Amino acid sequence: MTAGEPSAPATVGPWRPARVTELPAPAGGRVDVLVVAGEHSGDEHAARVVRELRATHPELAVCALGGPGLAAAGAQLLHDLTATSVVGFVEVLRHYSFFKSLFEATARWVERHRPRAVCFVDYPGFNLRLAARLREAGLAARAGGPVRLLYYISPQIWAWKARRRFTMARDLDALAVIFPFEPACYADTALPVEFVGHPFLAPDYAPPVRHDPQGPVLLLPGSRVQAVERILPLLLGGFTEYFAENADVRAVVLFPSNEVAAVARGVLARWPALAGRVELRENRGCTAASAVLTSSGTMSLHCALAGIPGAIVYRTNPLTYLFARWLVQVEFIGIANLLLREPMYPEFIQGAATPAALAAQLRECRGDPARRQRTRDQLARLRGLLAQPATGTAAGWLARQLGA
Numbered sequence: 001m002t003a004g005e006p007s008a009p010a011t012v013g014p015w016r017p018a019r020v021t022e023l024p025a026p027a028g029g030r031v032d033v034l035v036v037a038g039e040h041s042g043d044e045h046a047a048r049v050v051r052e053l054r055a056t057h058p059e060l061a062v063c064a065l066g067g068p069g070l071a072a073a074g075a076q077l078l079h080d081l082t083a084t085s086v087v088g089f090v091e092v093l094r095h096y097s098f099f100k101s102l103f104e105a106t107a108r109w110v111e112r113h114r115p116r117a118v119c120f121v122d123y124p125g126f127n128l129r130l131a132a133r134l135r136e137a138g139l140a141a142r143a144g145g146p147v148r149l150l151y152y153i154s155p156q157i158w159a160w161k162a163r164r165r166f167t168m169a170r171d172l173d174a175l176a177v178i179f180p181f182e183p184a185c186y187a188d189t190a191l192p193v194e195f196v197g198h199p200f201l202a203p204d205y206a207p208p209v210r211h212d213p214q215g216p217v218l219l220l221p222g223s224r225v226q227a228v229e230r231i232l233p234l235l236l237g238g239f240t241e242y243f244a245e246n247a248d249v250r251a252v253v254l255f256p257s258n259e260v261a262a263v264a265r266g267v268l269a270r271w272p273a274l275a276g277r278v279e280l281r282e283n284r285g286c287t288a289a290s291a292v293l294t295s296s297g298t299m300s301l302h303c304a305l306a307g308i309p310g311a312i313v314y315r316t317n318p319l320t321y322l323f324a325r326w327l328v329q330v331e332f333i334g335i336a337n338l339l340l341r342e343p344m345y346p347e348f349i350q351g352a353a354t355p356a357a358l359a360a361q362l363r364e365c366r367g368d369p370a371r372r373q374r375t376r377d378q379l380a381r382l383r384g385l386l387a388q389p390a391t392g393t394a395a396g397w398l399a400r401q402l403g404a
Contacts, residue, residue, distance in 0.1 A: 019101040023078040023109045028061055031076075031115040032402065035064040036106070036130065038081045038123030040223040040256045041298035043067035045153060045178075045199045045394075046121045050075050052395035057404045063115070065106065067257075078109070081123075082223075083259055099126065107133050110147060114139075117148040117402055124155035128164065131171040141173050150401050151175045152394055154193075158185050165189050176397045179339070180385065196397050197388035200305055208254070208299075209287050211308045213372070216250040217242070217362060218289035218308065219278070220299045223256045225263050227295055230315045232267045235293045238313075238358025240274060245363075254283040254299070291365035293358055294345070296333040304336035304344055304382060309365035309375040312337075312347045313358065336378075339385050344378040 037046040047069030050062055054074050064075035067082030079102065107130065110118060118134070120127035131140070131149050139145040154177045157165050162185075168175065169189035176196045177183060183193045199205065209218065217239060221232035232253070239251050253268070255261040264280055271278075281287065292310030294300045300312055312334045331337075336344045348357055364371045 037121035212288035215288035220294035237355040241359035
């Protein structure tokens, strides 16, 4: 066995979420808003909205299917949906019974407790189906019911499934988007759409990462268990090859939850040559990094807005990838690349994510001044594109929708 070769896999138990039968009742007996945010990034964005909303309207009662961010912001957490999020067609099918039970329990909860509004946050596979169910049940305002259906952070209809905009216009009362080009995507519908600025440029935004040319390499495999299982070995392979030439460099793997941390530890145990050289660190505070290898999720945009040079690495189930190649209509998978229309972060997808290719990216990011300057130039353009509009914040939009 060579120094860079992984040892036998550590035993990590299969992920089997328990079925959901009922959700808790509102603690105060009433609820104004139910927030549904199914991923760590959605939980983070929704938490900022809820904090601001409750600061100006403390009388509002907020319940949530979300995660620890929403709970800390003052919402009553009915179910930690961030702990059970998955990505990909195959992964959803594998856990179909769980998601069906959660879906039915949520629909029953809305019917029983009648919130004034449901605010869906991203997570379209679950949220758009729930919106349609509430309209079909006569609960949604669009069907004459008492519950307004609101949506914050649009599904990526500009990338795939563009016709969803028509069902969204049928079911939803209003949509708040975080990219300035998105309102035009709905121009041929009657759905009110408002650009509210990107949350990463909000005044209270606390970046989780910053650039330090002398810092460690940042390895970001994602926030979902399945993604970490597939992507972290690729990142470790690239770092191992780079480390062979740079024995003093260290790496940090950030994790958002205990579930992800457990999987990351299991993966890292298969790389004994990296013992003591790769640190697992909870994603709190602000982590300095000289370069990054990241999945295509929200953290890639955090890194881009911090000016950290790097590359995007992605691998999913082969069948999921074939479906995506057939459906997705965009040139890049990284949002910074899409906004800039050029690769701020070169993308290495499926078989292209070789150790040699990723090590070459680390070599360039940490050793080439021209690469770092190009990243700084792209950063300035990116910030200009995502600047907060004068029309107000997402919390202000939500308050207006509630008539607060």
